[in-house]
Amino acid sequence: MLEIHHLHCGYGHRAVLADIGFTLREGELLCLLGPNGVGKTTLFKTILGLIPRQGGQILIDGEDVAHWPRPRLARWIGYVPQAHTPPFPFRVRDVVAMGRIAHHGLFASPGAQDRRIADAALDALGIAALGSACYTEISGGERQLVLIARALAQQPHILVMDEPTSNLDYGNQLKVLAHVRRVAVEHELAVILTTHHPDHALMYATRALVLDRDKRHAIGEPEAVITESYLRDTYGVATEIHAITRRDGRRSHLCVPAVG
């Protein structure tokens, strides 16, 4: 569905990432891992067309998106930014319905059909009860879920999420990730998200793209690319990655910091 070939990105003449390539199919959850400032957000903005690419190809269904009009791109790729506060206290239901603007256009407002889709998106994330709350007054975790609901209301095929778990407490991190994985499967979405936790990638991702300090990248099964040596070389910390068996019998990998 999404193919990226030899993508070079950066700001103006400054190159940030070079020669990135991967493909993504529906139902997949790709985790992007890398240190601060390595260019994860730059890559996202380039894929979303928010900053011009410096080279390479971004194909959706085999077609380069370079000259796609905004509404068409928005019907394919939904963006979940890091939760922040807008200057005015909109209702949660309205914030989610804003995801429909690519479908109804500039001089219209959401119709009954758009409202139904927005409500269904709230439902899908289990936050229907928040509908009439003020977006500025709910918690950070709820706000993140609202932004995911807005992106779902956009009815895209690809979801790009910028650190959806940053600023969330432990419980909300796990809940958001579980929701994301579930909607990826149920809505047949391809999801790319960034995280700072190797465990998130190991537990929830179908594949991982890891960037090291020198901006080299590797892509593959999470447990294949998130290795003890990658974590040591990139973050300068000693860790052990253990294969564990959960109580339900499923196998999984976990990252354990070395003590001392």
Place this chain on the structure above:
Amino acid sequence: MDAGSRSAPAPHAPAADATDGRHGMAALPLRFVLLLLALGVIFVVSFAVGRYPVAPGTALAILASQVVPLTPTWDGNTETVVLGIRLPRILAALLVGAALSVAGAAYQGLFRNPMVSPGILGVSAGAGFGAALAILFGYGMVGIQLMAFVWGLAAVATTWAIGAAIARRGDPVLVMVLAGIVVGTLFTAFVSLVKFAADPLDTLPAITFWLMGSLASIDMPDLAAAALPIVLGIAALMAMGWTLNVLCFGDEEARALGLETGRVRLLVIVCATLVTAAAVAISGIIGLVGLVVPHLARMLVGPDHRVLIPVSTVMGGGFLLAVDDFARSLFAVEIPLGIVTAIVGAPFFLYLLRHSRRGWN
């Protein structure tokens, strides 16, 4: 906070809709009707305000007699006062108040900043320069208005051009606001230059007086000329209410949601500039209305621009009409409207800031 599925009733459960009338859907139409009623009352009472006494009922009868045949129970002087003097002035106050308030509301959404006023991109300063220049050259009333309108547009075009040239990188909205401040300052300096060159006995006072803002000398043809851009601009901004909501989330998010923000921003700025320039051209510079009224409206009906823009139109018209009534009746000598709006508006605004945080935070 529980971010996942909730079973227990939350503080923001849907049931809150019924009790929270401020933004409840059912309460909004009622609020709008009440506002229209208030506007109607101010409108009728305004005919009675002034040195020449006219009963509100008589004023209504005179107005009605223009549409349906009525036997006059009033004298010719009264009719002249109502139709020739007070009606154009009242309509002008409605039009200018609505224009400045809608432009302010649209800009506060567009620039995501509740402290923005319609003059933020330099339109008022440009219009002031145009008018000052026209007065210096000895143009007539129409010439002054045209020059004010054209230079208002020119100032904003300059701001846009500078903004577009600089904003290759970084936040285009912030760059635009900063460019607007620079252009505004520049045109204010040009106004001072014209004043410096003006004859201190007649031209200089005329310029100073124009800049203070007044609705005293407006006649029907002026009004008709200004009404076209104002009505068109307000209508277009009303149609873009939902889009303004989306723009409140910032340039990048709006683009990711599927808006061509560059084009949309230009469209909003063109509409707001036409509206403001036309208003300033007939009234001179009237401050604070475009800042205070959108706040009032937002406190009353919430931030949704689909509601906020129409409500700002009604409240802006009513507000400026009421203030103009004070301006022409408070003292034996009429005080320029721009001075009264500032004196009434400033403490009023501070009061609102102190007593209500609703509408923005």
